[in-house]
Amino acid sequence: MHLGQEITPNTFLQYTELKRIFIRNYYDCAPNRRVMEYPEFPNSEEYTPIQEILQGKAKDSVRIRGWIYRTRSSGKLAFVVVRDSTGIIQCTVSREKVEETDFANARKALIESSILLEGEPVKDDRAPGGWEIRASKFEVFHFAETFPITKDQSDEHLLNNRHLWLRSRNMVAALKIRSTVFKAFRDYWTELDFTEIQSPSFTTSACEGGSTLFNVSIDDENEKSGQKFYAHLSQSWQLYAEATMFGLENIFTLAPSFRAEKSRTRRHLTEFWHAEVESAWLHNHQMMNLEEGMIMHIISSVLSKNRAELEFLGRDISVLENIKAPFDKMKYEEVLDKLNSMGFDLVWGDDFGYKEEKALTQDLKTPLYITNFPKEKGFYHRPDPSDPKSLVCHDLLAPEGYGEIIGGGERVWSPDELVERIREEGLDPESYGWYLDIRKFGSVPHSGFGLGIDRTVSWLCGSDHIKHVIPFPRTMRRTTP
RNA sequence: GCCGCUGUAGCUCAGUAGGUCAGAGCAUCCGGCUGUUAACCGGACGGUCAUCGGUUCGAAUCCGAUCAGCGGCGCCA
Numbered sequence: 001m002h003l004g005q006e007i008t009p010n011t012f013l014q015y016t017e018l019k020r021i022f023i024r025n026y027y028d029c030a031p032n033r034r035v036m037e038y039p040e041f042p043n044s045e046e047y048t049p050i051q052e053i054l055q056g057k058a059k060d061s062v063r064i065r066g067w068i069y070r071t072r073s074s075g076k077l078a079f080v081v082v083r084d085s086t087g088i089i090q091c092t093v094s095r096e097k098v099e100e101t102d103f104a105n106a107r108k109a110l111i112e113s114s115i116l117l118e119g120e121p122v123k124d125d126r127a128p129g130g131w132e133i134r135a136s137k138f139e140v141f142h143f144a145e146t147f148p149i150t151k152d153q154s155d156e157h158l159l160n161n162r163h164l165w166l167r168s169r170n171m172v173a174a175l176k177i178r179s180t181v182f183k184a185f186r187d188y189w190t191e192l193d194f195t196e197i198q199s200p201s202f203t204t205s206a207c208e209g210g211s212t213l214f215n216v217s218i219d220d221e222n223e224k225s226g227q228k229f230y231a232h233l234s235q236s237w238q239l240y241a242e243a244t245m246f247g248l249e250n251i252f253t254l255a256p257s258f259r260a261e262k263s264r265t266r267r268h269l270t271e272f273w274h275a276e277v278e279s280a281w282l283h284n285h286q287m288m289n290l291e292e293g294m295i296m297h298i299i300s301s302v303l304s305k306n307r308a309e310l311e312f313l314g315r316d317i318s319v320l321e322n323i324k325a326p327f328d329k330m331k332y333e334e335v336l337d338k339l340n341s342m343g344f345d346l347v348w349g350d351d352f353g354y355k356e357e358k359a360l361t362q363d364l365k366t367p368l369y370i371t372n373f374p375k376e377k378g379f380y381h382r383p384d385p386s387d388p389k390s391l392v393c394h395d396l397l398a399p400e401g402y403g404e405i406i407g408g409g410e411r412v413w414s415p416d417e418l419v420e421r422i423r424e425e426g427l428d429p430e431s432y433g434w435y436l437d438i439r440k441f442g443s444v445p446h447s448g449f450g451l452g453i454d455r456t457v458s459w460l461c462g463s464d465h466i467k468h469v470i471p472f473p474r475t476m477r478r479t480t481p
Numbered sequence: 482g483c484c485g486c487u488g489u490a491g492c493u494c495a496g497u498a499g500g501u502c503a504g505a506g507c508a509u510c511c512g513g514c515u516g517u518u519a520a521c522c523g524g525a526c527g528g529u530c531a532u533c534g535g536u537u538c539g540a541a542u543c544c545g546a547u548c549a550g551c552g553g554c555g556c557c558a
Contacts, residue, residue: 070519077515092516110509111519126516150508151519152493156550212556236558261556262482272558353555395558407558452558477550 042116042141051086054129058121062133064089065116067167068109068144078106080138081128082115085172090127091117093135102138112144112167159467163481166471173309174469177302178457184301185254185275185453188294194250194277199240201256202231214260214270233258236450238380241278242411243438245446249280254453262476265354266465267403267455271474277408278448284392284410287447288369291396291406292325294451295367299323302460315462319400322365329369332390335360348389349374357403364399379421381409394449402459408449415439 048062066084073079078093093106109115119135126132148161149168158165165171186196202216214233237253244251257274279287299320302310310317330338336346339356352360352370361368372390375383381391393409412418418439419429429436457469467473472481 070517072517072520074514074517074521077517079517079520081518090518094515096515124516126518128518146491146509148491148508150492152507154493154551156487157492159550257558259557263556264551264553266552268557274558351556355554404558450558455558 049086050082050084050089053089053121053133054087054131056123056131060120061118061136062121063116063118064091064133065141066114068111068113068115071106071109071111073107078103080106080109080115080117080135082117083167083169087129088169089129090132091119091135091138092132093138098135098138102135105140106135106138108143109140110144111147112164114141114144115139116141159473159478160481162472169312170468171471173306173312174457174461174463175471176309177306177313177461178453178469180302180305181298181453181457181460182254182273184298185252185294185451187301188297189250189252189277192250192290194252194279195248197241197244197248197251197253198255199234199237199244199253201234201258203234203240204231212260214258235259236274237276238278238448238450239435241276241448242446243434245278245280246438246442246444250282251279252277257450260476264475267458268475269454269466269470269473270476272455272466273453273470275451275453276448277451278446280444280446282447283445284371284394284408284447287408287410287449288329288371288394289326291408291449291451292327295327295396296323296325298456299460310461313461313463315460319365319462320460323399324366327367327369327396328364329371331372332370332374333372335370349376354403357397358401361397361399361403362401364397367399367405368397370395370397376425378409379425379427380411380418382412382417383421398455398459400459400462402455404452405455405459406449406451408447410445410447413439413443413445415443 042065045063047065048058050064050066052058053062053064064082064084066082068080069083069088070081071079076095080091080093081088082091093103095103098106116137116139117133117135118137119133121131121133123130124132147164149158149164166175190196212235216229216231216233218229234255235257237255237257241251241253253274253276255274255276256271258271259268260270261268277287277290279290282290303317303320307317310320333348335352336348336350339346339352339359342359344356344359346356371392371394372384372387373381373393373395375389375391377391377393381393384390384392391409394406395404395408396406397403398405412421415436418436422429422432454466454470457463458466461469463469467475
């Protein structure tokens with residue numbers, strides 16, 4: 001078989017052979033295995049990540065590829081700062097040391113042009129980063145048009161050009177940290193033998209506040225054929241998790257959730273990434289302990305992998321280093337007293353708004369658990385037998401004013417009690433169908449929680465807005481780019 | 482659902498007691514500079530002042546509506 005050969009319905013052998021050829025030609029950079037089909041594809045030579053050069057690990061002569069980050073020139077010397085995914089480095093292109101066309105191109109190429117460059121890495125204090133490359137060859141792979149983002153930036157302009165702003169060092173740093181958080185979450189629960197499962201995004205459950213649901217339907221064409229489709233977008237895997245739990249006992253998910261709230265704040269998105277866990281036979285305080293371990297694991301992962309990114313974002317790393325478990329725990333009632341002693345005027349049943357959360361957390365060094373919220377907070381949480389006006393549940397508030405990142409608790413597991421709670425909330429048990437059904441066949445105590453991943457990343461990055469830590473933020477007023 | 486704000490050149494903005502008010506810096510283009518740090522010097526290009534309507538002799542400026550976006554509250558993760 002060879003590349004370009006028509007692919008017929010393949011046997012497994014044919015497929016693996018194709019794959020082998022593909023890998024050899026495109027991804028294997030060993031000197032005796034060169035690209036044959038597409039010689040212009042800049043993958044046949046060895047290229048050095050910029051980070052390695054900045055660390056002084058490079059050889060006498062290096063070859064890099066990347067994008068022009070900044071550029072300025074005089075008649076005989078051009079300074080071209082090049083970035084790749086690992087860093088930026090200044091390259092000097094001297095008229096005397098390269099081909100005439102290379103020098104002309106170096107002067108001409110605009111910001112974000114993609115380039116290939118060969119030269120000698122030199123330690124030089126005049127260069128940002130302490131190292132620069134003295135070019136012997138400068139090749140433009142693609143001349144960029146004028147880049148719309150310049151030094152004058154506004155939030156709105158950066159959001160309108162998010163597809164381009166993703167190249168910025170800020171976004172790159174935040175997204176690397178985000179990736180670490182996702183991985184740390186998965187690793188932690190996988191290590192504890194929890195099973196990752198997926199729940200649907202299309203739902204018809206009426207179980208959550210209807211005012212914040214997105215409706216999904218399709219256009220007329222299918223109506224003609226008599227088909228109809230109508231659903232909501234999921235706000236949480238919660239109900240599905242409780243069903244799935246009976247087979248797997250300990251489960252988690254990582255998925256988007258959708259809230260049609262018209263929230264316009266630094267901690268809200270209409271589409272956010274929801275990390276959720278549900279576990280059979282587990283009590284609230286046990287789940288809280290596991291969550292604490294998870295948060296600590298996430299923090300230590302970020303500290304060990306993303307120090308450079310945290311520094312670039314201007315994060316005070318010592319704040320993260322000083323976070324210690326166990327976290328403080330307060331009952332809702334105690335928090336009420338504390339807030340009132342700080343000048344608030346709250347009575348039992350009042351919610352903590354952002355002002356209250358901020359007052360509570362802005363001077364904290366570690367996250368804070370609040371437990372035993374009033375019964376009105378949710379019908380699916382279990383009332384505390386020792387204090388029936390409150391629930392066996394908890395929120396976790398991030399310090400430094402970031403506020404709630406986790407909400408969770410022990411679920412009502414008795415079918416009769418659940419029906420009673422639903423009625424107390426003025427809801428109709430009839431509309432809960434299968435959710436009540438799953439309680440009828442060997443119900444067990446269980447606990448779970450939801451973690452706002454984007455909020456967590458925002459806190460760890462020290463970001464002033466949640467939209468800075470997700471590639472394409474979605475709000476009620478923005479679905480493009 | 483509630484409160485507030487913005488819209489003038491590609492970008493960031495100045496300009497309103499209504500009358501040389503179409504302006505600056507950056508970007509781009511042309512020219513100059515051998516060490517710049519989103520450099521510097523000279524020149525050029527660039528706008529129906531968001532849209533529609535009203536008031537007026539005259540509107541970027543005053544009024545109304547519409548559109549788009551931003552910040553915050555409530556709610557939540």
